Amino acid sequence: MYWENYYLPETVDEVLKHLKDSNGNTRIMAGGTDLMILVRKGMVKTQGIIDIGNIKELKYIREEGKYIKIGALTTHSQLAESALLKKKARVLALAAGCVGSPQIRNAGTIGGNIVNAHSAADTAIALTALNAQARIKGPEGEKEKPLSELYTGVGKSFVDPTKEIITEFVFETPGENESTAFMRHAKRKALALPILNLGVWLKTNSGKNILEDVRIAVGPMDYKPLRAVETENMLKGQPLTEKTLKSAQETIIKEIKPRDSFQGRAAYKTDMVKVFLARAIVEAVGDLGGRIDG
Amino acid sequence: MVKKTINLNVNGKQYELEVEPDIKLVDLIREKIGLTGTKIGCNNGECGACTILLEGEPVASCMMPAFKAHGKNIITVEGLGTAQNLHPLQKAFLAYGAVQCGFCTPGMLMSAKALLDKNLTPTEQDIRQSISGNLCRCTGYKKIVDAILAAAAELRGEHEVKWPVTTGEDVVGSSVTRVDGIPKVTGESKFANDYYFPNMAYAQALRSAHPHALIKNIDIEKAQALAGVLGVYTSKDIPGPNIVGIMPHIKDTPVLAGDKVRHYGDAVALVVAESAEIAEEALRMINVDYEPLPGVFSVEDAIKEDAPKVHEGGNMLLHRKMYRGDIEKGFSEAAVIVEDNFKTRMNEHAYIEPEAGVALYEGGILKVYTITQGAHYHRGEIAVNLKLPVSKVRVIQTTTGGGFGGKIDVSLQVLVALAAFKTGRPVKMAYSREESMITSTKRHPYYMHYKIGARSDGKLTAVQAEIYGDTGAYGSHGPGVLTRTAASIVGPYEVDNLKVDAYCVYTNNPVAGAMRAFGSPQASIAYEALMDELAQKLGISAVEIRRINGYKKGSVIPTGQVLTDGVGFMETFERVVEKSGFNR
Numbered sequence: 001m002y003w004e005n006y007y008l009p010e011t012v013d014e015v016l017k018h019l020k021d022s023n024g025n026t027r028i029m030a031g032g033t034d035l036m037i038l039v040r041k042g043m044v045k046t047q048g049i050i051d052i053g054n055i056k057e058l059k060y061i062r063e064e065g066k067y068i069k070i071g072a073l074t075t076h077s078q079l080a081e082s083a084l085l086k087k088k089a090r091v092l093a094l095a096a097g098c099v100g101s102p103q104i105r106n107a108g109t110i111g112g113n114i115v116n117a118h119s120a121a122d123t124a125i126a127l128t129a130l131n132a133q134a135r136i137k138g139p140e141g142e143k144e145k146p147l148s149e150l151y152t153g154v155g156k157s158f159v160d161p162t163k164e165i166i167t168e169f170v171f172e173t174p175g176e177n178e179s180t181a182f183m184r185h186a187k188r189k190a191l192a193l194p195i196l197n198l199g200v201w202l203k204t205n206s207g208k209n210i211l212e213d214v215r216i217a218v219g220p221m222d223y224k225p226l227r228a229v230e231t232e233n234m235l236k237g238q239p240l241t242e243k244t245l246k247s248a249q250e251t252i253i254k255e256i257k258p259r260d261s262f263q264g265r266a267a268y269k270t271d272m273v274k275v276f277l278a279r280a281i282v283e284a285v286g287d288l289g290g291r292i293d294g
Numbered sequence: 295m296v297k298k299t300i301n302l303n304v305n306g307k308q309y310e311l312e313v314e315p316d317i318k319l320v321d322l323i324r325e326k327i328g329l330t331g332t333k334i335g336c337n338n339g340e341c342g343a344c345t346i347l348l349e350g351e352p353v354a355s356c357m358m359p360a361f362k363a364h365g366k367n368i369i370t371v372e373g374l375g376t377a378q379n380l381h382p383l384q385k386a387f388l389a390y391g392a393v394q395c396g397f398c399t400p401g402m403l404m405s406a407k408a409l410l411d412k413n414l415t416p417t418e419q420d421i422r423q424s425i426s427g428n429l430c431r432c433t434g435y436k437k438i439v440d441a442i443l444a445a446a447a448e449l450r451g452e453h454e455v456k457w458p459v460t461t462g463e464d465v466v467g468s469s470v471t472r473v474d475g476i477p478k479v480t481g482e483s484k485f486a487n488d489y490y491f492p493n494m495a496y497a498q499a500l501r502s503a504h505p506h507a508l509i510k511n512i513d514i515e516k517a518q519a520l521a522g523v524l525g526v527y528t529s530k531d532i533p534g535p536n537i538v539g540i541m542p543h544i545k546d547t548p549v550l551a552g553d554k555v556r557h558y559g560d561a562v563a564l565v566v567a568e569s570a571e572i573a574e575e576a577l578r579m580i581n582v583d584y585e586p587l588p589g590v591f592s593v594e595d596a597i598k599e600d601a602p603k604v605h606e607g608g609n610m611l612l613h614r615k616m617y618r619g620d621i622e623k624g625f626s627e628a629a630v631i632v633e634d635n636f637k638t639r640m641n642e643h644a645y646i647e648p649e650a651g652v653a654l655y656e657g658g659i660l661k662v663y664t665i666t667q668g669a670h671y672h673r674g675e676i677a678v679n680l681k682l683p684v685s686k687v688r689v690i691q692t693t694t695g696g697g698f699g700g701k702i703d704v705s706l707q708v709l710v711a712l713a714a715f716k717t718g719r720p721v722k723m724a725y726s727r728e729e730s731m732i733t734s735t736k737r738h739p740y741y742m743h744y745k746i747g748a749r750s751d752g753k754l755t756a757v758q759a760e761i762y763g764d765t766g767a768y769g770s771h772g773p774g775v776l777t778r779t780a781a782s783i784v785g786p787y788e789v790d791n792l793k794v795d796a797y798c799v800y801t802n803n804p805v806a807g808a809m810r811a812f813g814s815p816q817a818s819i820a821y822e823a824l825m826d827e828l829a830q831k832l833g834i835s836a837v838e839i840r841r842i843n844g845y846k847k848g849s850v851i852p853t854g855q856v857l858t859d860g861v862g863f864m865e866t867f868e869r870v871v872e873k874s875g876f877n878r
Contacts, residue, residue, distance in 0.1 A: 002316035036357045101427025103354040190426035
């Protein structure tokens with residue numbers, strides 16, 4: 001027996017009420033693609049499930065003012081197929097399209113992917129590169145947290161699904177001379193955890209030959225998506241040349257700490273990070289119509 | 295548990311059902327609605343056999359609580375087309391040979407339908423993407439992709455899929471319609487887990503907690519007392535000798551381990567209960583007192599003189615010698631000699647259908663519906679271990695969802711038979727993917743030392759090899775596999791002088807047995823690499839050295855057999871060279 005109670009609320013307010021009434025022994029389920037496995041294996045125990053799958057108010061991708069806002073119940077398929085994301089924040093559409101398989105993407109949601117707190121979750125890498133904030137509703141009201149603060153340990157989320165709910169992700173819409181890219185390296189094209197995934201957001205000057213600003217997110221390296229801050233600082237203000245890319249490659253391998261895992265050895269990941277960082281920058285710059293000078 | 299009402303529409307029909315609040319969608323579809331076309335392959339959302347369409351989108355029903363479908367529309371394979379009125383996808387799957395074992399077929403069809411519902415002009419890439427969550431172990435996907443392309447063409451109104459395939463009486467040399475094809479594309483085929491009988495009980499086995507340990511005591515009292523438990527059985531409850539083994543002279547595998555466990559897959563107790571969930575709960579209440587023993591986990595360790603013994607007779611199960619000609623003379627004639635060590639890994643068959651069976655004991659006849667690649671062998675083992683005359687045991691092979699050699703050995707057949715025999719109830723036993731992985735046989739991991747010599751014109755003169763196969767805790771087909779390796783020690787290449795020592799060794803690893811090509815693939819890794827090396831050293835091409843040595847009419851193989859007819863190697867090889875364009 002997995003659980004005794006099953007609720008299918010239609011509004012966020014109903015969710016909050018169920019959470020309050022159940023006093024910590026009932027938990028939220030979004031798509032359930034990770035949670036069902038954990039429950040079946042006895043790794044998560046709960047008396048009840050609050051299935052938030054029917055809450056229409058949490059399913060959207062829209063642009064509002066300077067921001068793109070994404071409802072937490074948006075599925076990976078919806079993200080991957082979103083014309084808005086493909087045009088303005090491709091890193092997220094591409095990342096979502098890499099998750100699991102079509103079956104998983106049709107059920108799994110971005111909110112679930114983040115609360116599951118896997119450091120190399122593809123959407124987490126993308127949201128980190130986009131410098132996204134999560135909006136969380138709980139008993140004490142509403143709060144906003146940067147994505148990087150949602151991880152408290154290996155597989156542990158700041159968000160407690162027996163008490164609170166992520167409702168939305170928000171990030172600044174990439175504007176003029178800004179672009180993104182997503183790279184993923186895995187043993188197979190479907191149903192394989194990444195050996196390495198990497199998201200980049202960058203901004204060039206109007207001449208598209210100087211990198212003004214950049215954010216680089218890498219997984220799986222740490223208990224949370226790793227921001228390659230030293231590499232970012234090194235890159236800022238640099239001309240877009242092969243030499244700059246080489247320096248970035250040398251810098252990033254000093255600040256990442258990959259581990260040996262089923263997916264690949266640390267030494268291999270280190271080699272591959274160089275390749276994928278360069279590819280990501282080339283692709284993002286290329287998207288802006290710029291190029292890397294020899 | 296308080297039941298809840300669920301409303302849903304399946305294949306156009308509205309259902310209102312009272313069900314447990316934690317029931318999964320796949321179980322609701324299969325057990326409450328009775329549509330068993332939707333399969334369970336992994337219970338992890340990895341294999342895609344359980345794919346259904348929820349509001350038109352493919353989802354893994356094994357990962358989904360049923361209530362996620364409350365108020366929604368579902369399509370299963372049964373909603374696609376009927377035997378009399380096949381959907382173009384179903385016709386195309388049959389016409390293009392995309393249906394083999396049939397177990398992945400329903401899920402595959404659902405993913406394909408979802409694609410074609412949105413896109414009638416898919417590229418091959420679109421198709422591969424759409425079925426990327428559906429695993430198939432038989433076809434290699436090519437035929438499935440071709441079938442979906444053909445179905446799309448028919449749906450666009452361009453050209454119809456040619457169906458049925460068989461025309462006229464003369465079927466020799468032409469494609470024929472698969473005899474069991476139609477039920478496999480409509481979901482009507484009954485695999486072992488699709489059998490349900492009134493009053494059916496469920497059996498589950500407790501697996502070893504150690505790779506090597508003595509069993510001091512098994513306390514089943516608590517488990518037996520659990521409400522809904524019909525019986526808990528240990529080795530003492532088996533009427534016969536409690537031993538099986540596919541090679542008649544190597545009966546070394548207990549049905550239920552009595553005094554010792556030799557790997558994690560050993561069953562130590564069997565629970566029969568009113569439901570699989572109760573049986574699982576009872577398993578956790580069985581207390582086994584083990585005395586762990588040091589184990590051996592590699593051939594290197596197992597053959598050491600002071601190695602812990604997996605079986606009383608020692609760890610060396612077989613030493614197969616294949617000596618022919620004069621090995622020293624052979625090497626003395628060689629212009630070049632190459633030598634190296636090779637190691638291959640264990641492989642899992644990973645048939646998409648896990649092991650399952652249902653047994654009934656009625657009117658003195660024990661009937662077992664089960665997956666199998668050897669019904670007669672299984673019947674014999676059941677009869678011996680239950681002390682029944684063979685004439686009172688019937689093993690009925692159900693449609694079997696992939697085997698590749700892995701379903702030849704006894705898995706759950708004697709256990710489920712015992713359960714029915716003891717309780718008098720129809721009993722079902724179905725492995726989870728995890729249990730299947732732990733218990734099933736594997737391809738033997740090999741350690742190989744090779745030395746091959748060749749004349750300056752490229753002709754092989756001598757082969758010397760020592761081969762060690764890790765057969766795990768039990769013999770299974772091990773001796774046969776190692777013998778086959780010895781007999782095809784340089785695959786399809788002629789050599790007159792050879793000295794092969796092949797050893798089959800027990801360890802505390804998972805059991806290795808029969809798997810596609812039975813001992814030949816491991817050797818090919820070694821000799822093909824060395825053939826390339828020889829060619830390089832002799833300054834001839836990799837293609838040429840194989841032409842010189844390849845089996846032809848009149849060739850003598852390592853066993854001394856002369857090949858007189860239908861050799862086929864050179865023809866195949868030349869076609870490969872031609873098609874691949876490889877010529878180095």
